[in-house]
Amino acid sequence: MLEIENLHASVEGSEILRGISLRIEAGEVHAIMGPNGSGKSTLAQVLAGNPTYRVSGQVRFQGRDLLAMAAEARAVAGIFLAFQYPVEIPGVGNLYFLRTALNAVRRQRGQEELDAMDFLALAKERMQLVEMDPELMNRALNEGFSGGEKKRNEIFQMAVLQPSLAILDETDSGLDIDALRSVAAGVNALRSADRALLLITHYQRLLDYIVPDYIHVMANGRIVQSGDKALAVELEQHGYAHFDAAPAPGQRP
Amino acid sequence: MSSATQVPLLTALQAAEPARQPAWRRQLRGAAWQWLAEHGFPTAKDEAWKYTRVAPILAVPFQPAAAQPNRRLSAARLAQLVGDYGGPRLVFVNGHFAAPLSARAGLPVGVRLSNLAALPDAERAVLEPLLARVLQVAPHAFGALNAALGEDGAVLQIPAHCTLERPIHLVFLVDSDAAPLAVHPRALIQLGAGSRASLVESHVASGAGIYLSNALSQVVLEAGAELEHYSLQDASRSAFHLARLDVRQARDSRFSAHLTACGGAIGRHEVRIALEGPGARVALDGLYLPGGEQHLDNQTCIEHLAPYCTSRERYKGVIGGRGHGVFDGRIIVRPGALKTDASQTIKNLLLSATAQANAQPRLEIFADDVKCAHGAAVGQLDQQAIFYLRSRGLTEPAARALLTHAFVSEMLEAIRLAPLRSRVERLVAVQLRSLEVAP
Numbered sequence: 001m002l003e004i005e006n007l008h009a010s011v012e013g014s015e016i017l018r019g020i021s022l023r024i025e026a027g028e029v030h031a032i033m034g035p036n037g038s039g040k041s042t043l044a045q046v047l048a049g050n051p052t053y054r055v056s057g058q059v060r061f062q063g064r065d066l067l068a069m070a071a072e073a074r075a076v077a078g079i080f081l082a083f084q085y086p087v088e089i090p091g092v093g094n095l096y097f098l099r100t101a102l103n104a105v106r107r108q109r110g111q112e113e114l115d116a117m118d119f120l121a122l123a124k125e126r127m128q129l130v131e132m133d134p135e136l137m138n139r140a141l142n143e144g145f146s147g148g149e150k151k152r153n154e155i156f157q158m159a160v161l162q163p164s165l166a167i168l169d170e171t172d173s174g175l176d177i178d179a180l181r182s183v184a185a186g187v188n189a190l191r192s193a194d195r196a197l198l199l200i201t202h203y204q205r206l207l208d209y210i211v212p213d214y215i216h217v218m219a220n221g222r223i224v225q226s227g228d229k230a231l232a233v234e235l236e237q238h239g240y241a242h243f244d245a246a247p248a249p250g251q252r253p
Numbered sequence: 254m255s256s257a258t259q260v261p262l263l264t265a266l267q268a269a270e271p272a273r274q275p276a277w278r279r280q281l282r283g284a285a286w287q288w289l290a291e292h293g294f295p296t297a298k299d300e301a302w303k304y305t306r307v308a309p310i311l312a313v314p315f316q317p318a319a320a321q322p323n324r325r326l327s328a329a330r331l332a333q334l335v336g337d338y339g340g341p342r343l344v345f346v347n348g349h350f351a352a353p354l355s356a357r358a359g360l361p362v363g364v365r366l367s368n369l370a371a372l373p374d375a376e377r378a379v380l381e382p383l384l385a386r387v388l389q390v391a392p393h394a395f396g397a398l399n400a401a402l403g404e405d406g407a408v409l410q411i412p413a414h415c416t417l418e419r420p421i422h423l424v425f426l427v428d429s430d431a432a433p434l435a436v437h438p439r440a441l442i443q444l445g446a447g448s449r450a451s452l453v454e455s456h457v458a459s460g461a462g463i464y465l466s467n468a469l470s471q472v473v474l475e476a477g478a479e480l481e482h483y484s485l486q487d488a489s490r491s492a493f494h495l496a497r498l499d500v501r502q503a504r505d506s507r508f509s510a511h512l513t514a515c516g517g518a519i520g521r522h523e524v525r526i527a528l529e530g531p532g533a534r535v536a537l538d539g540l541y542l543p544g545g546e547q548h549l550d551n552q553t554c555i556e557h558l559a560p561y562c563t564s565r566e567r568y569k570g571v572i573g574g575r576g577h578g579v580f581d582g583r584i585i586v587r588p589g590a591l592k593t594d595a596s597q598t599i600k601n602l603l604l605s606a607t608a609q610a611n612a613q614p615r616l617e618i619f620a621d622d623v624k625c626a627h628g629a630a631v632g633q634l635d636q637q638a639i640f641y642l643r644s645r646g647l648t649e650p651a652a653r654a655l656l657t658h659a660f661v662s663e664m665l666e667a668i669r670l671a672p673l674r675s676r677v678e679r680l681v682a683v684q685l686r687s688l689e690v691a692p
Contacts, residue, residue, distance in 0.1 A: 049640075050640050052640075075644055075645055089638055092655060101646050101647060102646075104645075104646040105645075161645070
């Protein structure tokens with residue numbers, strides 16, 4: 001589904017991704033772990049098409065050249081990023097926004113748009129999936145939401161938009177244990193054979209609830225180790241220190 | 254100030270002065286012309302006109318408008334141009350009263366809604382000095398021109414303790430396609446003690462010609478009176494629209510003004526509020542949306558003259574193309590205006606690299622024990638917010654449009670007349686779309 005080859009990304013002249021290669025097949029759940037500043041969130045932003053970054057390398061998504069596609073085209077193709085810091089937009093109603101987004105995607109896919117009634121029925125059903133307070137639906141998008149409410153709202157959007165590849169950037173941060181459990185339940189409900197998940201997290205905690213097939217460790221803009229879920233336990237015990245200590249080959253001291 | 258002589262603007266207008274006129278009129282006009290001869294037109298050296306260059310206006314040899322416009326306007330076309338808010342309506346075309354298009358049915362007994370020219374001479378002699386008040390309090394050349402050349406206008410007088418359920422609509426329409434016209438619309442609005450009303454002023458054009466609309470609205474609120482005043486400026490994009498709203502408020506009166514300004518090559522909206530009685534409250538909202546080469550200037554002055562008065566001011570500008578938005582807001586707290594509570598916020602959103610905004614708050618406080626808050630901000634659309642929306646499937650233009658609408662939405666929500674709100678929403682939507690088009 002997703003093939004990343006030698007992906008580089010820089011912002012304002014400083015290189016953050018230094019050659020990432022990764023393959024994700026449909027139905028798989030991958031987790032990327034690593035210390036702060038290792039480039040995890042940049043990878044998520046670059047895959048979703050944030051134009052702030054200068055990128056090079058190759059990324060193919062369902063056979064298409066992803067890097068040549070605008071952010072909205074990637075959304076239409078089925079990529080979804082749950083933001084680490086969802087943006088607050090005063091003046092735009094939460095539900096109005098989501099209906100606009102869903103219909104923008106449907107229109108660009110050549111599907112019929114949903115009317116207000118059909119959309120509301122869909123939204124109500126998906127809201128229950130993440131145990132979202134319906135009161136939040138009538139408020140402005142993320143405005144005044146707590147950290148946990150914002151994260152829930154991201155997963156709710158994902159449940160409505162039904163992406164093929166969902167990238168969850170630090171979705172666990174800022175969640176208490178109950179919120180983490182219900183958000184994870186929402187994510188797990190969306191797992192399927194034709195959908196892939198890429199989880200980005202600093203802590204192993206999330207992986208107790210959303211169990212990955214593969215784990216990759218990022219440091220200094222590269223994937224330095226890959227393994228199965230046992231790797232998370234190892235990281236929890238030893239930390240990231242030894243990845244940070246070893247400079248990447250070819251890097252000047 | 255530059256000399257008023259040899260100004261192309263004045264040549265035809267001065268020549269059209271009638272030979273015979275009543276004494277009160279000769280006197281007022283004489284005073285106005287004299288003021289103009291002494292002071293001339295403002296230049297960039299005048300602080301209040303620093304950003305608005307009047308040279309392009311002075312260079313046009315404007316003609317006075319004939320009493321009968323060339324084209325007949327149908328009621329259907331009028332409704333299309335200005336909407337219908339379900340209440341009484343006075344229509345002025347090129348400054349002249351258009352009786353067939355106006356509707357005055359359903360007014361409570363004692364309420365007068367008329368055009369100035371229809372009043373007996375003796376009554377007009379009493380009312381005209383009220384309109385000429387601006388020449389005393391804060392005179393400038395265009396105010397003088399309005400006093401000298403203003404022919405007709407609207408009069409609304411509401412007796413004490415009378416509530417108008419339906420909004421009054423004053424329509425000032427300019428139909429100018431051939432020779433450039435100068436019109437000087439006027440409105441005098443007086444509310445007796447404890448009376449209540451809402452009023453819409455529409456300043457619109459049919460046709461895309463150059464004209465000068467030099468408008469004056471004078472509002473007088475007696476004790477406890479309440480007026481909601483809406484102003485919709487959708488002048489021709491090649492017109493010059495200079496409007497002034499002058500308000501005097503007695504004890505415990507309430508005034509709210511809501512301006513939406515979209516039109517004009519040069520547009521200027523002056524608001525002067527005098528809080529003369531204790532406990533008076535005023536709220537000014539303004540939304541200005543210049544694009545292309547448009548220049549929209551807002552000059553507000555709120556004078557707290559009595560204790561326990563409250564003023565709220567909220568202006569927002571969305572500026573595209575090479576447009577220029579100006580806000581200059583004075584708040585004056587006179588000695589003795591204790592417990593004054595004033596606030597002012599200005600926010601400008603620039604949609605292009607060539608758009609320009611100037612925001613200037615001025616607080617002049619001569620009393621103790623007052624609260625005055627102000628804030629001014631200029632910004633662009635948040636790139637992270639645009640990316641967030643695009644990552645959900647909205648195209649970049651759709652994302653920008655959504656964020657721009659979000660920026661103006663609180664101004665639209667502040668319009669309490671539902672049919673007016675939907676009209677302004679449509680007008681603003683069209684203007685915002687045009688702002689995104691590169692110049």
